[in-house]
Amino acid sequence: MSKPRTLIIDYDAGNLRSVQRACAEVGLEAAISADPDAVRRAGRVIFPGVGAAGSAMRSLTRNGMDQALKEVIADGIPVLGICLGLQISFDRSEEDDQETLGLLPGTVRRFRFDHPELKIPHMGWNEVRVVKPHPVLAGIEAGDEFYFVHGYYPDPEDEALIYARTEYETEFASAVGRDNYFATQFHPEKSGRVGLRLLAAFAGWDGRC
Amino acid sequence: MLSKRLIACLDVRDGKLAKSVKFVDTRDIGDPVEKAREYYLDGLDELVFYDITASSDARNIMLDVVEAVAEQVFIPLSVGGGIRSVADATDLRLAGAEKINVNSAAVKRPELISECAEAVGAQNIVLSMDIRAVPESAQCPSGYEIVINGGRTPMGLDALAWAQKGEALGAGELVVNSIDADGTRAGYELRLTRMIAESVRIPVIASGGAGLPEHLEAVLTEGKADAALVASMVHYGDYTCSGLKTYLHEQGVKMRMSW
Numbered sequence: 001m002s003k004p005r006t007l008i009i010d011y012d013a014g015n016l017r018s019v020q021r022a023c024a025e026v027g028l029e030a031a032i033s034a035d036p037d038a039v040r041r042a043g044r045v046i047f048p049g050v051g052a053a054g055s056a057m058r059s060l061t062r063n064g065m066d067q068a069l070k071e072v073i074a075d076g077i078p079v080l081g082i083c084l085g086l087q088i089s090f091d092r093s094e095e096d097d098q099e100t101l102g103l104l105p106g107t108v109r110r111f112r113f114d115h116p117e118l119k120i121p122h123m124g125w126n127e128v129r130v131v132k133p134h135p136v137l138a139g140i141e142a143g144d145e146f147y148f149v150h151g152y153y154p155d156p157e158d159e160a161l162i163y164a165r166t167e168y169e170t171e172f173a174s175a176v177g178r179d180n181y182f183a184t185q186f187h188p189e190k191s192g193r194v195g196l197r198l199l200a201a202f203a204g205w206d207g208r209c
Numbered sequence: 210m211l212s213k214r215l216i217a218c219l220d221v222r223d224g225k226l227a228k229s230v231k232f233v234d235t236r237d238i239g240d241p242v243e244k245a246r247e248y249y250l251d252g253l254d255e256l257v258f259y260d261i262t263a264s265s266d267a268r269n270i271m272l273d274v275v276e277a278v279a280e281q282v283f284i285p286l287s288v289g290g291g292i293r294s295v296a297d298a299t300d301l302r303l304a305g306a307e308k309i310n311v312n313s314a315a316v317k318r319p320e321l322i323s324e325c326a327e328a329v330g331a332q333n334i335v336l337s338m339d340i341r342a343v344p345e346s347a348q349c350p351s352g353y354e355i356v357i358n359g360g361r362t363p364m365g366l367d368a369l370a371w372a373q374k375g376e377a378l379g380a381g382e383l384v385v386n387s388i389d390a391d392g393t394r395a396g397y398e399l400r401l402t403r404m405i406a407e408s409v410r411i412p413v414i415a416s417g418g419a420g421l422p423e424h425l426e427a428v429l430t431e432g433k434a435d436a437a438l439v440a441s442m443v444h445y446g447d448y449t450c451s452g453l454k455t456y457l458h459e460q461g462v463k464m465r466m467s468w
Contacts, residue, residue, distance in 0.1 A: 119412045125212045125465040145465040192468050
C-alpha cells in the first residue's frame with residue numbers, strides 16, 4: 001500500500017518550497033496544491049503561509065479551500081499549521097480586523113512594541129518552551145530555539161490548546177493544537193535540525209494526542 | 210527572549226566563494242554550497258550570499274547556487290548583489306532565498322524597496338548600506354555617507370537619513386556595512402551601528418571589520434546590533450561559528466546554543 005499523500009496548501013501566501021524542501025529532507029514527500037479536491041483526498045496536510053490575514057482569507061475562500069481544510073480536519077487526518085496558517089485558524093485577527101477560519105477558539109493580537117528597544121516584527125531565533133507534551137514536539141528539548149517572523153501572536157481562549165510558549169514582549173502561545181490539528185507560530189522549515197526533528201515527528205504522527 | 214544572531218556572509222563570484230578586502234581584489238576560497246552546509250551544521254543562525262559577479266549573464270549561476278544551498282541548509286538564507294528589479298527578487302525567492310538584500314539600485318531608485326516589499330513581504334527585504342565616515346556637513350549631518358558600487362562611488366547621501374527612509378519605504382531589516390572597517394579586522398564601527406540601531410525599529414545587522422570574538426560582543430552590546438555579520442573570520446578557519454557563539458554565550462550575550 002502506498003503511503004498517504006501529503007499536500008502543502010498553496011493559497012498565494014508565500015513561498016512554499018522551503019517547507020517542501022525541509023519535508024523532503026526528513027523523508028516526507030509533499031506536493032504543493034491549490035486544488036481543494038486534492039486536499040480532500042490527502043492523507044496529511046500542511047497549512048503554511050506568510051503575509052497578511054485579510055488577503056490570505058480572500059485567497060482561501062475564493063476557491064473553497066477554507067471548506068476543504070475544515071473537512072480534512074473534521075476527518076481526523078494529521079494537519080500542521082505554520083505561522084500565518086496558525087494565525088488564521090483562530091476566530092479572528094486584529095490584523096486587518098479580519099474574521100478568520102474559526103478552527104480554534106481565540107484571537108490573534110498585535111504585539112504592542114511599547115518598549116522602544118523592541119524591534120518590529122518579532123524576527124529571529126527564540127526559545128520554545130514546551131508546556132504540555134505532544135507527539136509532534138517529542139524531539140524538542142529545553143532550550144531549543146526556533147526561527148520566528150511575525151508581528152501578531154495567537155491568544156487562544158482555552159489554555160488547553162497551548163502546547164508551547166515563547167517570550168517576546170509578552171509570553172505568547174507559540175504552538176497550539178487540538179486533536180489531529182497542530183500548529184506552530186515559528187517556522188520549523190527554517191529552524192535547522194531542531195525544526196527538521198519537528199517535521200519528522202509530524203511525518204510520523206497518526207493525528208492522535 | 211530573542212537571541213542575537215550570528216550571520217556569515219559568503220561573497221560569490223561566478224559561482225565560487227570569494228572574500229573581498231576593502232572591496233578591492235578578491236580571491237576564490239572554495240565552494241559556496243559546501244561552506245554553507247559546514248556553517249549550518251556548526252550552528253550558524255543565518256547565511257548571506259552576496260553575488261559579486263560583474264557580468265549579468267552569470268546571474269543564473271547564482272540562482273543555481275541558491276537552489277543548491279536551499280536544498281540542504283535549513284536556516285534563513287539571504288541573497289544580495291545586483292538586485293535591480295522585483296523580477297530579480299522573485300527569481301531569487303523561487304530559487305530558495307528567504308530574504309532579499311537591496312543596495313546600490315535602491316540608492317539610485319528608492320521605490321525599489323517598496324516594490325520588493327510589496328512583492329515578497331517587507332520582512333524579507335533587507336536594505337544593505339555601504340557607509341563611510343565623512344566630516345559632518347549640511348548634506349551629511351550624521352557624519353556618515355552612503356557609497357555605492359562596492360564602495361567606489363560616494364552619493365552625498367546621509368547614512369542615517371537613508372536608513373530611516375529605507376525603513377519608511379518598507380525595508381524589514383538593515384545591514385550597516387562600514388567600508389572604512391571592512392577587511393581591517395580591527396572591529397565593527399560601533400558608533401555608526403549604534404546610531405542607526407537606536408534610530409529605527411527594524412533589526413540592524415552589523416557588518417565590516419570583525420576580526421576577534423570581542424568585536425562581535427562589542428557590537429551586539431554597546432553597538433546595539435541585533436546580529437553580527439562575519440566573513441573572513443570564519444572563512445579562513447581562524448574561528449568557527451560554534452566557537453564564536455560559545456564565546457558570546459559565555460560573555461552573557463543571548464545566543465541560540467542548541468542546533
